[in-house]
Structure formats: structure tokens, C-alpha cells
Amino acid sequence: xxxxxxxxxxxxxxxxxxxxxxxxxxxxxxxxxxxxxxxxxxxxxxxxxxxxxxxxxxxxxxxxxxxxxxxxxxxxxxxxxxxxxxxxxxxxxxxxxxxxxxxxxxxxxxxxxxxxxxxxxxxxxxxxxxxxxxxxxxxxxxxxxxxxxxxxxxxxxxxxxxxxxxxxxxxxxxxxxxxxxxxxxxxxxxxxxxxxxxxxxxxxxxxxxxxxxxxxxxxxxxxxxxxxxxxxxxxxxxxxxxxxxxxxxxxxxxxxxxxxxxxxxxxxxxxxxxxxx
Amino acid sequence: xxxxxxxxxxxxxxxxxxxxxxxxxxxxxxxxxxxxxxxxxxxxxxxxxxxxxxxxxxxxxxxxxxxxxxxxxxxxxxxxxxxxxxxxxxxxxxxxxxxxxxxxxxxxxxxxxxxxxxxxxxxxxxxxxxxxxxxxxxxxxxxxxxxxxxxxxxxxxxxxxxxxxxxxxxxxxxxxxxxxxxxxxxxxxxxxxxxxxxxxxxxxxxxxxxxxxxxxxxxxxxxxxxxxxxxxxxxxxxxxxxxxxxxxxxxxxxx
Numbered sequence: 240x241x242x243x244x245x246x247x248x249x250x251x252x253x254x255x256x257x258x259x260x261x262x263x264x265x266x267x268x269x270x271x272x273x274x275x276x277x278x279x280x281x282x283x284x285x286x287x288x289x290x291x292x293x294x295x296x297x298x299x300x301x302x303x304x305x306x307x308x309x310x311x312x313x314x315x316x317x318x319x320x321x322x323x324x325x326x327x328x329x330x331x332x333x334x335x336x337x338x339x340x341x342x343x344x345x346x347x348x349x350x351x352x353x354x355x356x357x358x359x360x361x362x363x364x365x366x367x368x369x370x371x372x373x374x375x376x377x378x379x380x381x382x383x384x385x386x387x388x389x390x391x392x393x394x395x396x397x398x399x400x401x402x403x404x405x406x407x408x409x410x411x412x413x414x415x416x417x418x419x420x421x422x423x424x425x426x427x428x429x430x431x432x433x434x435x436x437x438x439x440x441x442x443x444x445x446x447x448x449x450x451x452x453x454x455x456x457x458x459x460x461x462x463x464x465x466x467x468x469x470x471x472x473x474x475x476x477x478x479x480x481x482x483x484x485x486x487x488x489x490x491x492x493x494x495x496x497x498x499x500x501x502x503x504x505x506x507x508x509x510x511x512x513x514x515x516x
Numbered sequence: 517x518x519x520x521x522x523x524x525x526x527x528x529x530x531x532x533x534x535x536x537x538x539x540x541x542x543x544x545x546x547x548x549x550x551x552x553x554x555x556x557x558x559x560x561x562x563x564x565x566x567x568x569x570x571x572x573x574x575x576x577x578x579x580x581x582x583x584x585x586x587x588x589x590x591x592x593x594x595x596x597x598x599x600x601x602x603x604x605x606x607x608x609x610x611x612x613x614x615x616x617x618x619x620x621x622x623x624x625x626x627x628x629x630x631x632x633x634x635x636x637x638x639x640x641x642x643x644x645x646x647x648x649x650x651x652x653x654x655x656x657x658x659x660x661x662x663x664x665x666x667x668x669x670x671x672x673x674x675x676x677x678x679x680x681x682x683x684x685x686x687x688x689x690x691x692x693x694x695x696x697x698x699x700x701x702x703x704x705x706x707x708x709x710x711x712x713x714x715x716x717x718x719x720x721x722x723x724x725x726x727x728x729x730x731x732x733x734x735x736x737x738x739x740x741x742x743x744x745x746x747x748x749x750x751x752x753x754x755x756x757x758x759x760x761x762x763x764x765x766x767x768x769x770x771x
């Protein structure tokens with residue numbers, strides 16, 4: 240644990256050092272490739288960190304406070320989207336695993352569904368979903384649905400693979416005991432699938448945060464990180480550090496989601512899968 | 517090759533879904549701006565071909581450029597890092613953590629770096645999106661070679677290069693192709709998201725976005741159709757290459 244923390248700290252320090260070194264080399268040599276480096280394109284790290292402590296407008300709380308609340312909002316959307324997507328994905332995986340016919344009929348479209356640019360359909364999803372939602376879910380509920388769209392896919396694919404990965408000898412044994420399909424599913428196939436499912440949940444954790452941020456962009460929601468990104472992007476030439484600070488928070492949110500799934504996996508799965516994708 | 521018969525269920529599902537979609541719109545009088553008819557989308561796909569198809573091609577080139585750069589760098593980097601076992605194990609957790617970062621949030625910054633309207637900023641986003649999964653999977657593939665096979669090669673006095681070529685690369689290839697398929701989809705999405713923050717007037721993402729903003733959802737959907745078809749084409753090309761190159765891993769075929 241201590242060693243892990245030390246590695247992470249070393250990696251973060253190395254990245255920070257690389258950032259400032261890159262800045263210094265490119266500005267002193269005045270290189271324009273791949274892009275021009277100045278205080279706008281790559282603000283000093285301390286400028287970004289100072290921005291956290293300062294208010295964006297007069298008489299407003301510090302940026303850190305604002306971003307904290309915005310990340311809670313986006314986190315809520317992502318968490319609900321993650322839960323919906325994971326459950327739906329797992330259910331689809333179980334259904335498809337039991338029928339070769341359904342697999343052939345639907346799997347191509349499940350794969351194809353991910354080539355649909357979610358950002359493009361997000362405004363339409365908001366228009367459909369919002370009127371059907373009860374008051375407290377207004378606005379962010381539609382974004383959670385968008386997040387679940389990105390979440391379900393890896394879970395479905397890996398559940399399917401995982402359920403198939405059950406040891407054939409164990410399957411034979413279950414059959415000789417005349418175990419029902421249901422018993423085989425819950426006692427053998429689902430436990431066998433767990434390492435695969437968790438590998439997918441790790442991908443899904445990040446995907447749900449991505450989905451929540453993307454979903455906020457066209458829906459005009461101002462309460463989350465997506466809204467903050469649009470907002471601060473408009474002032475980028477004056478206050479680049481505010482967009483950078485927002486992105487640092489977005490990155491942390493993604494990593495927090497990921498780490499939560501990793502911890503859950505450690506608690507649930509003792510057996511390591513061979514191909515953690 | 518899959519037999520034709522295996523595609524029948526998929527075609528049946530397609531026909532049923534399209535018929536239900538058309539039927540539901542007529543039966544429930546769903547307004548055009550909420551959900552256009554598939555037949556109208558296809559009609560627009562054809563009538564607006566002079567603006568839609570070139571826009572699709574423009575965005576596809578951005579995605580393709582990003583895919584090539586990102587995946588190429590991912591494979592090269594993983595190959596270099598994979599040469600040294602310790603470096604590989606040290607880099608892995610960092611790469612995985614970086615993979616958990618929502619890169620899409622950085623799209624506006626790439627706009628500021630490479631020009632908001634310029635196609636280069638979209639290529640850059642697509643490249644970063646493709647780089648991480650390809651790098652992580654290639655590294656994992658190179659590391660997953662069976663130690664017994666390597667022992668055997670060593671006992672035959674095979675050189676490191678030969679072990680690399682005959683054991684490590686063949687083991688890694690299924691992993692690489694799995695990642696390339698993921699990356700092919702990400703590249704197209706990255707290009708379109710990049711265009712959301714500003715793009716050339718004839719770019720697909722801009723076209724879809726403008727259509728949605730003026731409630732011209734038929735054009736938006738026709739644009740989405742173009743984007744999906746191009747995404748599928750890139751995915752299909754990678755999957756086709758995988759079938760040609762990787763003939764020994766039948767269980768990787770399904771997903």
C-alpha cells in the first residue's frame with residue numbers, strides 16, 4: 240500500500256516536472272510545433288493551482304468550492320447512469336448467453352450501437368426523456384440515461400464472454416447432478432463471469448463519467464462539469480487556468496470512479512482473470 | 517467466413533425494428549421533430565448527399581488520421597516499453613489510471629492548442645483517445661507470452677529478436693486487434709465531439725449539431741447515420757484485417 244502510494248506520487252511529480260520542462264524548452268527555443276507554447280496554451284502549474292483558491296467572479300465562492308459542487312452533480316449523473324447501464328448490460332448478457340439465435344439477431348446491433356456518436360443524439364434524448372421524468376429528476380435524469388448508453392456495452396460483451404468461460408468439466412458435473420438451468424447460471428456461470436464483469440465495470444466507470452460530461456454539453460445544464468467546461472472554454476484566452484482546473488477535477492472524478500470499482504473487485508473477486516481488458 | 521444463414525436473425529431483427537419504428541410513428545402520431553421516420557432519414561441521406569457525404573468524408577479523414585497516429589504511437593511505445601520488463605510493470609498502473617481520465621473533457625484545450633476550426637485539433641483528440649487503450653493492450657499482449665514457450669525457444673538458442681517475432685508478437689496480436697477495434701470506434705466519436713467545440717462549416721459534427729439546434733432532426737439523424745456507417749466501415753476494416761492476420765484465436769471473433 241505504502242509502495243503503491245509512493246509510485247503514484249512519483250508518477251504525478253514526474254508528470255508535473257515534464258510539464259514545466261516541456262514549457263521551458265519550447266518557450267526558450269520558441270518552437271511552434273506541434274503548437275505554440277505560452278501562458279495561455281500551457282499555463283504554469285502553480286497558476287492552475289492558484290485558480291482553485293480564487294473566485295471566478297466577484298462575491299462568489301472560490302473555484303474549488305464551485306467545482307466541488309459541480310463534480311458532485313456530474314458524479315450523481317454518472318453514478319445513476321453507471322448503475323442503470325451495468326444492470327441492463329448484465330441482464331442483456333445473461334439473456335443473450337442463453338440463446339444462440341438472439342445472439343445472432345442482436346449482437347451485431349449492440350456492437351453497432353457504439354458507433355453512434357452519443358453527443359449527436361444527446362439533444363434528442365434530452366427532448367424525449369425530460370418530459371417523462373418526475374420533477375426531482377428533471378434535467379439530470381436524461382444525462383444519466385445518456386451515461387448508461389455508454390456503460391452498458393462493455394458490460395454486455397464481457398458478461399457474455401464470462402458466462403461462456405465456465406469450466407466445461409464443472410458444467411458436465413452440474414448436468415450429471417441434473418442441476419436446473421437456473422442453478423447452473425447462479426452457482427457456476429455467474430461466479431465464473433465475475434472477473435470478466437469487473438474488467439468491464441472498470442471500463443464502464445470511466446465511460447459513465449465521459450457520458451455524463453458529454454450529455455451535459457448539449458443539454459444546457461449549468462450545474463455540472465460539462466456546463467463548466469463550455470462556460471470556461473468561452474473565456475479560455477483570458478483565464479485558461481479555469482478550464483484547466485475544471486479538467487483536473489474531471490480527471491480526478493474519472494479516477495475516483497475507477498478506483499471505487501477496483502476496490503469493489505478486490506473485495507468480490509479473488510481469482511484474477513487472464514485478460515483484464 | 518460466416519455462412520449467410522448466420523446473418524438471417526440479424527436481418528429479421530433489422531426489418532422488425534424498422535417496421536415497428538415506422539408503425540409507431542404513424543400509430544402514435546409522434547411529431548417529426550421528436551423522432552423522424554426511418555424512410556425520411558434515408559430520403560434525407562440521399563437528397564442531402566451533396567452536403568452530408570463530403571462532410572462525412574471530411575470528418576472521417578480527421579478520425580482516420582487520429583486513429584493512425586494514436587494507434588501507431590501506442591504500438592510503438594508499448595513495444596519500446598515492453599522490451600524492459602521493469603519499465604513495463606511500472607508504466608502499466610500509470611497508463612491504466614490515465615485511461616480512467618475522461619479525455620473528452622480536454623477537447624476544448626486541443627482546440628486552443630491546434631486551432632479551434634482546424635482538423636488537426638480533432639485528429640489530436642482522436643489520437644489521444646486511441647493511444648491509451650492500444651498502448652495498454654499491446655503491452656499486456658507482449659507480457660502475456662507463455663514463459664514455457666520462451667523457455668523452449670531459449671533452449672533452442674533462439675535470439676531475442678526471434679523470440680519476439682515468433683512468440684511475443686503472435687501472442688500480442690489478438691490483444692492489439694481487440695484494442696484497435698475499440699480505437700476505431702473511439703476515433704470517429706472523438707472527431708465528432710471535437711467538432712462540437714468548433715469545426716469547419718462542412719464538417720459532419722457541425723452539420724449534426726446545427727441540425728439539432730434548429731430542430732431539423734431529420735438532417736441530424738441523417739448525419740448520425742453517415743457517422744455510424746463510417747464508424748462501422750472503419751471497425752469492419754480492422755475486423756477484416758484481424759481475420760486475415762490472426763487465424764489462431766477463434767474465441768476473439770465474437771466481440
